[in-house]
Structures are given as C-alpha cells and as structure tokens.
Amino acid sequence: MSENSFAPRQSRTRISRRLFLGSSVAAAALPSLLKAEEVAPAEAPASSGFSPRLLPSRELPVPTTVSAQLQGVIAAPYSPGWDTIPKDAAAWRDLAASSSAAAADAITAIRERFNLQVEKTTMAGVPVFVITPSEIAPANRNRLLVHIHGGGFVLYPGEAGAGEGMMMAGYSKCRVVSIDYRMAPDFPFPAALDDISAVWGVLLASYDPRKMGIFGTSAGGALTLSAVLRAKTEGMALPGAIAPGSPCADLTWSGDTVMANAYVDNALVSRTGWVGAAINLYAGTHDLRDPQLSPIFGDFTGFPPAILTSGTRDLLLSDTVRTHRKLRQAGVNAFLQVFEGESHAQFLTPFLPETAEAFGEIVNFFDSHLLA
Amino acid sequence: MSENSFAPRQSRTRISRRLFLGSSVAAAALPSLLKAEEVAPAEAPASSGFSPRLLPSRELPVPTTVSAQLQGVIAAPYSPGWDTIPKDAAAWRDLAASSSAAAADAITAIRERFNLQVEKTTMAGVPVFVITPSEIAPANRNRLLVHIHGGGFVLYPGEAGAGEGMMMAGYSKCRVVSIDYRMAPDFPFPAALDDISAVWGVLLASYDPRKMGIFGTSAGGALTLSAVLRAKTEGMALPGAIAPGSPCADLTWSGDTVMANAYVDNALVSRTGWVGAAINLYAGTHDLRDPQLSPIFGDFTGFPPAILTSGTRDLLLSDTVRTHRKLRQAGVNAFLQVFEGESHAQFLTPFLPETAEAFGEIVNFFDSHLLA
Numbered sequence: 032m033s034e035n036s037f038a039p040r041q042s043r044t045r046i047s048r049r050l051f052l053g054s055s056v057a058a059a060a061l062p063s064l065l066k067a068e069e070v071a072p073a074e075a076p077a078s079s080g081f082s083p084r085l086l087p088s089r090e091l092p093v094p095t096t097v098s099a100q101l102q103g104v105i106a107a108p109y110s111p112g113w114d115t116i117p118k119d120a121a122a123w124r125d126l127a128a129s130s131s132a133a134a135a136d137a138i139t140a141i142r143e144r145f146n147l148q149v150e151k152t153t154m155a156g157v158p159v160f161v162i163t164p165s166e167i168a169p170a171n172r173n174r175l176l177v178h179i180h181g182g183g184f185v186l187y188p189g190e191a192g193a194g195e196g197m198m199m200a201g202y203s204k205c206r207v208v209s210i211d212y213r214m215a216p217d218f219p220f221p222a223a224l225d226d227i228s229a230v231w232g233v234l235l236a237s238y239d240p241r242k243m244g245i246f247g248t249s250a251g252g253a254l255t256l257s258a259v260l261r262a263k264t265e266g267m268a269l270p271g272a273i274a275p276g277s278p279c280a281d282l283t284w285s286g287d288t289v290m291a292n293a294y295v296d297n298a299l300v301s302r303t304g305w306v307g308a309a310i311n312l313y314a315g316t317h318d319l320r321d322p323q324l325s326p327i328f329g330d331f332t333g334f335p336p337a338i339l340t341s342g343t344r345d346l347l348l349s350d351t352v353r354t355h356r357k358l359r360q361a362g363v364n365a366f367l368q369v370f371e372g373e374s375h376a377q378f379l380t381p382f383l384p385e386t387a388e389a390f391g392e393i394v395n396f397f398d399s400h401l402l403a
Numbered sequence: 404m405s406e407n408s409f410a411p412r413q414s415r416t417r418i419s420r421r422l423f424l425g426s427s428v429a430a431a432a433l434p435s436l437l438k439a440e441e442v443a444p445a446e447a448p449a450s451s452g453f454s455p456r457l458l459p460s461r462e463l464p465v466p467t468t469v470s471a472q473l474q475g476v477i478a479a480p481y482s483p484g485w486d487t488i489p490k491d492a493a494a495w496r497d498l499a500a501s502s503s504a505a506a507a508d509a510i511t512a513i514r515e516r517f518n519l520q521v522e523k524t525t526m527a528g529v530p531v532f533v534i535t536p537s538e539i540a541p542a543n544r545n546r547l548l549v550h551i552h553g554g555g556f557v558l559y560p561g562e563a564g565a566g567e568g569m570m571m572a573g574y575s576k577c578r579v580v581s582i583d584y585r586m587a588p589d590f591p592f593p594a595a596l597d598d599i600s601a602v603w604g605v606l607l608a609s610y611d612p613r614k615m616g617i618f619g620t621s622a623g624g625a626l627t628l629s630a631v632l633r634a635k636t637e638g639m640a641l642p643g644a645i646a647p648g649s650p651c652a653d654l655t656w657s658g659d660t661v662m663a664n665a666y667v668d669n670a671l672v673s674r675t676g677w678v679g680a681a682i683n684l685y686a687g688t689h690d691l692r693d694p695q696l697s698p699i700f701g702d703f704t705g706f707p708p709a710i711l712t713s714g715t716r717d718l719l720l721s722d723t724v725r726t727h728r729k730l731r732q733a734g735v736n737a738f739l740q741v742f743e744g745e746s747h748a749q750f751l752t753p754f755l756p757e758t759a760e761a762f763g764e765i766v767n768f769f770d771s772h773l774l775a
Contacts (some may be wrong), residue, residue: 081478083462086666090455094659096725106453287466287744288715291667294458343660343720352715352741353468359740359764367739368731369724372659392731 091295094372098384105344105372109297113304120216123185123312126305127214130182131191138194141381145201149193155229158211160193162200170403171205174242175234177270178209179227179258181249181376183279183306184313185215195248195276195379202390203397208234212254215312220324223313227258231267240268241402246393248340248376249347250313252278256326256354259334269335272400274393276340277347277376278354280327282310282319286349296346296374327353331361338366338396340389342373364400368392463667466744470756477716477744481669485676492588495557495684498677499586502554503563510566513753517573521565527601530583532565534572542775543577546614547606549642550581551599551630553621553748555651555678556685557587567620567751574762575769580606584626587684592696595685599630603639612640613774618765620712620748621719622685624650628698628726631706641707644772646765648712649719649748650726652699654682654691658721668718668746699725703733710738710768712761714745736772740764 093106117123142149146165153159162178178196180187187194189211196209212226234243247255252275262269284302293301301307314324322329327350337358341351348369358365370378370385378389465478489495514521518537525531534550550568552559559566561583568581584598606615619627624647634641656674665673686696694701699722709730713723720741730737742750742757750761 079465079467079474079478081465081474083464084667084669086458086461086463088460089458089665091458091662092455093451093453094657094662094721095451096653096657096659096721102451102453106451281468285466285468287468290461290463290466291664291716293461295456295663297456343724344663348715348741349466349468349743353743355740356743356760360760367741368727369720369739369741370728371721371725388728388732 097372100383101372101385104377104380104383105297107297109300113300116305116308123216127186127188130186131189134187134191134194137381138190138197141194141197141201144382145197147197147200149190149197154233157226157230159230160190160196160209160211162193162197162207162209164200164204166204167206168204170398171203173239173403174205174401175238176203176205176207176397177231177234177243177245178207179212179245179247179251179254180209181247181251183309184223184250185309188214198379198381198390199246202387203394215309219313219315220317223254224257224261224323227254228261228265231258231262235268239402241271243270244272244274244397244401245270246274246276248276248379250279252276253280253326256280256329257323260322260326260329263333271402272336272397274338274396275354276378277345277351278326279310279347280325280350280354282314282325286347286353288349289346292344292346292348295344298374298377299346302346327357331358331363334358334361334363336364336396336400338368338393340368340378340393342370342377344372344374346375366396469744472755473744473757476749476752476755477669479669481672485672488677488680495588499558499560502558503561506559506563506566509753510562513566513569513573516754517569519569519572521562521569526605529598529602531602532562532568532581532583534565534569534579534581536572536576538576539578540576542770543575545611545775546577546773547610548575548577548579548769549603549606549615549617550579551584551617551619551623551626552581553619553623555681556595556622557681560586567623570751570753570762571618574759575766587681591685591687592689595626596629596633596695599626600633600637603630603634607640611774613643615642616644616646616769616773617642618646618648620648620751622651624648625652625698628652628701629695632694632698632701635705643774644708644769646710646768647726648750649717649723650698651682651719652697652722652726654686654697658719658725660721661718664716664718664720667716670746670749671718674718699729703730703735706730706733706735708736708768708772710740710765712740712750712765714742714749716744716746718747738768
C-alpha cells in the first residue's frame with residue numbers, strides 16, 4: 032500500500048472528483064439555507080489555508096434504523112453538564128466524585144446482571160479491581176483481559192471506572208483486571224501511564240503476554256494505545272491483542288469529526304465542554320503531540336492485532352478511523368466496527384442489543400487472537 | 404453475538420449512558436447557538452416518535468489530517484448541479500450524456516497512468532469493457548474482477564462508467580470486466596440487474612467463481628450486493644469476494660448519516676438533490692424495500708467475504724456501516740475501512756494518496772480471499 036507518487040494537476044482532480052457521482056450540469060446556487068449572518072464562529076482555527084464550509088442550521092431526526100432502546104439514547108438531550116467546566120482543582124475533584132456517585136446504580140446493575148465477583152486489591156501499589164465471572168470459558172482459563180477506563184483522564188475514580196471491565200468479564204467469560212490509575216488534577220500525565228505500566232509489569236510475571244489483551248474506551252482507548260507504545264519503548268512484552276474503543280488518540284483535537292459531529296454527538300457534544308478542559312488538565316505543560324499523550328503521533332509498527340469501535344455520530348469517529356488507518360499502514364491486523372447513530376462511546380450503554388453486538392465482536396476478536 | 408434480552412428500565416439506561424463519559428453535575432442550558440427560528444425544516448420526516456435535535460448553524464473547517472491533495476477535494480464547493488433535477492426523460496438523457504462527456508479527460512488520464520488496454524465488446528448481448536493491465540500479477544492469471552459502476556443508476560453510460568474498473572485493473576494488476584448495464588429513464592429496475600446477471604452467467608462458463616470478485620461504488624455498491632442476492636436466489640455460484648464501496652444499500656434513505664452528513668458531504672450534499680430523484684426514476688413503482696433494490700433488507704447469509712469503504716463525511720456512511728454490521732451478524736467475513744474527511748465515494752478520486760491506500764486494501768482483500 033505505498034502512496035501513489037503521481038501528483039495530478041488540480042484541474043484533473045476536479046474533473047475526476049465529479050466522475051463517478053456528481054452531475055456536470057450548470058453550476059447551481061448554494062442552498063438558500065446558507066446565510067452567512069447565522070453562522071457561529073468556528074470552534075477551532077482552520078489551519079489548512081482553505082475556507083471553512085458554512086453549514087446551515089437544521090433538524091436531525093432520531094433514526095429508525097437502530098433498536099428502540101438505542102433510539103431512546105439518541106433522542107436524549109445533551110449530557111447534563113457537558114459545558115460546565117470546573118474552576119479549580121477542588122471543583123475537578125468534586126466532579127470526579129460526583130461522576131462516580133452517579134455511576135453507582137449502573138455498576139450494581141452490571142455486577143448483578145452478569146453475576147460477577149469484584150475484588151479490590153493492589154498491584155505494584157496501584158489499586159485494581161479483579162473481576163471474575165461466574166463461569167470462565169474453557170479457552171479463557173489462562174487468559175486475562177486488562178481494562179483501562181475512560182472519563183477524560185479525570186472522571187470515574189474507584190469501582191465506578193470498572194463498569195466497562197465488568198461488562199467485558201460478563202460478555203467474554205474471562206477474568207478482567209481493571210486499573211484504578213491516578214488522575215488529574217492531583218496526578219497529571221504521565222502518572223496514569225506509570226500506574227498502567229507498573230501493573231503490566233506485575234502481570235507479566237504471572238501471565239504469558241500472548242494470553243493477555245488490553246482494552247478501554249475514550250481516554251481508556253488512548254491509554255491502551257499509549258501503554259503499548261510505552262511497552263515497546265521500554266522493551267516490555269506486548270499483549271496478544273488490544274481493543275481501543277473510540278480512542279482520544281489525538282489530544283490536539285485535529286480530527287475532522289471533532290468539528291463535523293459537534294452538536295451531533297449528544298455525549299461529548301463539543302470539545303469546548305468539560306472534556307477539552309480535562310485534557311489540558313491532564314497534559315499540563317507537556318507537548319500534546321507527544322505520542323504518550325496523543326498516540327496517533329506514535330509508531331504503530333509491531334502492534335498486536337487491534338479491534339476499534341466507534342459510532343457514526345461520535346465526536347471521535349475521526350480519531351478512531353485515523354487510528355485504524357495508521358495501524359493498517361503499519362501492517363497491523365486491525366478491524367473497525369462503527370455503529371449506526373451512536374455518539375461517543377455509546378456502545379458501552381448497558382444493556383442495548385447494539386452493546387451486546389459490539390462486545391460480541393470484541394470478545395470474538397480476543398478469542399481469535401489470544402493464545403488459549 | 405445474540406441480542407441481549409435484558410430490557411433495562413429507562414432510568415437505568417439514562418444513568419448508565421452518563422457512566423463513562425459525561426459529567427453528572429447540574430444540567431446546563433442548551434448552547435446559545437441553538438435558536439429555533441434559524442432552523443430549517445427537516446428533509447425527511449422523523450418517524451421514530453422522538454423529537455429531532457436542533458443543530459446550530461456553524462463553520463466546518465477543512466481538516467489538516469489528510470493529504471494536501473485531499474484537502475483540496477474537501478475544500479471544493481458542493482458538486483455543480485447537485486440540486487438540479489432533470490424535468491423529463493430527455494433531460495435525464497442529457498444529464499447522463501454530459502456526465503460521460505465531463506468524465507472523458509479523467510478516463511484518458513487513468514488509462515494512460517496505468518497503461519491499460521480497454522476493449523469494448525458484449526457478453527450475452529450486454530456491452531462490457533474488458534480492461535487489461537500492462538502486467539498481470541502471477542497470482543491473478545486466472546482471476547477476474549467484475550466491475551459495476553456507480554452514478555445513481557442513471558449516469559456514466561459507456562466508457563465513462565469504467566473509470567473505477569480501470570483504476571482497479573491498474574492497482575491490482577488483474578483483468579477487469581466493467582459492465583455497461585442499461586439504466587433509467589429508458590430501462591428502470593430490474594434492467595440493470597438483468598444485465599449484470601446475464602454477464603455473470605457468461606463469465607461462470609469460463610471462470611471458477613472462487614477466482615472472481617465483484618466490486619462497485621455507490622449505485623454500483625448496491626448493485627454488487629443485489630447481484631449476490633440475486634445469484635443466491637437463482638442458485639448461481641457466488642463470487643469469491645466482493646467490494647461494495649459506500650453502497651446505496653437503503654433506497655428509503657433511512658440511514659442516520661443521510662441527515663447527519665447532509666450539507667457536510669460536498670459530493671452528494673443531500674438526498675434532496677438529483678440523486679434522490681434518480682433513485683425514484685430507477686425504482687419506478689417497485690417497493691423500495693425490495694432487497695433487489697435496497698439490499699440492506701436482504702438476507703446476507705452465505706455471502707462471500709466483503710470489504711466496505713466509506714468516509715467520515717459520506718452521506719451514505721450509515722448505509723456502509725449498516726451493511727457491514729448486517730454482514731457480520733450473518734457471520735460473513737466483512738472488513739470496513741473509513742477514510743478521514745471524505746465525502747461520498749471520494750476514495751475513487753484519481754490519484755490521491757488516500758485513493759491508493761483504499762484500493763491497496765481492496766486489492767489486498769481480493770488477493771487474500773480469491774482462489775489463485
């Protein structure tokens with residue numbers, strides 16, 4: 032898949048672009064919906080040198096092409112508090128504590144639904160949750176899945192962060208270790224990666240790395256990728272497979288859907304909300320293009336097989352597909368699944384049919400690529 | 404991947420939706436950008452029973468995350484004539500003729516770039532173009548790729564329709580037969596499929612079906628899927644692999660990105676343009692949910708391995724990912740690739756680096772799944 036070195040003249044490109052699709056009749060006026068005076072300022076500077084496109088205001092219906100339960104999720108208003116940005120460290124700590132408190136009912140529901148044992152312990156001094164399903168599949172007896180939770184590098188301390196790990200244990204019938212890594216504001220980058228790396232080191236003493244997978248979503252997807260980059264750098268063994276879900280792979284927010292899906296995504300809504308501030312809090316003064324922070328800028332050569340998950344309304348659909356393409360360019364076995372109508376990380380919503388389907392693919396992928 | 408039968412209470416779903424991402428602090432006001440009086444009417448009725456989301460008017464910059472050449476394609480204005488709808492059959496014929504005339508320069512460029520031999524002939528009375536690359540890869544000596552062109556079931560009669568087939572011959576170093584099937588307004592559904600089926604029958608007499616792939620984009624992607632459905636129905640042998648690109652798999656336009664990417668996609672722009680009228684012209688009085696018309700409603704069991712291609716701005720991203728999910732649900736080996744920032748079928752634009760990458764994946768997929 033080498034890049035094509037043929038550089039077309041612009042005129043040829045323009046002709047060709049219309050070749051298979053557009054019509055070539057007389058130029059039409061821009062739709063009357065486009066009125067410049069109604070246009071809000073762009074949220075991020077367009078640094079391509081080209082003019083931005085003016086999008087008209089419009090109504091976006093709830094699609095009928097998803098389950099009734101998912102229709103309800105898509106129809107929900109923007110996440111409460113999405114654009115409320117904590118003013119100081121104490122307010123960030125309050126936000127983290129309230130995120131975990133709000134998750135408590137769902138955590139209970141997941142644990143009960145899958146009849147899971149959840150044990151809190153530490154590895155290398157890092158708090159972890161060891162999640163054991165009621166039944167372990169025979170092929171999974173010597174396998175372990177390692178979970179890195181999301182929440183913008185600031186939310187879901189404690190057991191609240193382990194929900195995705197619990198669902199994975201339930202759907203996969205495999206043991207899961209979920210890492211309760213240190214977070215901003217008190218422990219910014221690279222504390223989280225230090226913790227993940229320390230736990231990975233402990234696990235390598237007990238498990239064949241080819242029998243371990245690492246997974247996580249959003250910030251947890253970014254940390255999954257960064258953890259592999261760091262293991263590569265440090266000469267540690269790599270896992271047998273990974274599953275980064277809708278990874279925040281580019282903390283510079285350069286992905287196209289960061290803008291195209293702004294106000295379409297009802298989970299993150301826009302980078303101008305709390306999540307943008309959270310990422311700055313996490314990164315501190317570090318260069319956002321550091322691959323340990325933004326793994327899209329890293330070298331994916333030698334990465335294990337990877338399955339990536341996103342949704343068509345996801346603010347980070349671009350981060351996901353760019354990660355997929357870059358993995359493929361590096362020759363990695365990488366599989367992409369994108370769910371109709373879902374906003375950021377909504378494939379984790381308990382217990383939609385689409386959630387079972389997303390986890391089903393991931394479980395199947397781990398089962399195909401981890402040594403038994 | 405069975406569906407989960409657990410039906411959560413709505414309140415639990417709502418709690419859970421916020422679990423991993425959103426914050427749970429006090430509800431925030433809708434962004435001030437949302438002003439009801441600026442909202443254009445929805446293009447399609449929301450039949451889910453839920454209220455639509457109001458999207459503010461905004462600016463969408465050209466992303467810097469793609470090649471300089473693709474940035475130019477993304478920055479281009481809406482396709483000239485996208486919302487000009489021919490008034491009668493004669494006007495449709497004029498549009499088809501001018502689409503082919505406008506493509507002539509690009510066709511020449513592609514043929515020269517790849518040094519292709521293109522021979523016009525007929526099979527079962529159907530005009531086809533037999534495309535032979537200057538060099539045939541050893542593994543491809545007994546293989547054949549069958550191309551079904553796009554253009555909304557109405558555009559690109561003659562050699563103009565074979566451009567995608569020519570690029571495939573060039574990138575794959577494999578022979579390609581491109582079918583110049585009959586089109587609306589003179590020959591509506593199912594004339595195109597009758598022609599494709601007739602050619603397939605002829606080819607089966609000379610080639611092992613496991614050594615043949617079928618591919619096409621947009622209308623050609625839909626026809627690729629429908630051709631396999633029809634072959635199944637008629638008990639004909641199926642190809643060894645298929646590559647539907649951004650298929651118009653759902654002619655009822657129900658996919659979420661038909662609305663979410665309206666006015667974001669600069670190729671099709673909106674279903675309210677010529678393409679919506681073209682599909683009605685093609686379908687005539689037939690039920691749009693007939694799987695031969697809208698393959699998303701068909702049974703994909705037993706389908707050959709499939710690779711699907713789309714872009715994040717594609718009006719038919721939903722059709723593509725829904726087809727991918729449905730293939731996977733049917734147990735089919737199906738691979739999805741989605742390109743950053745690309746509108747409908749822009750992965751065919753000669754000769755972007757991203758085009759070489761998209762074809763590279765498809766060529767690799769055919770090479771992996773077709774018998775040598």
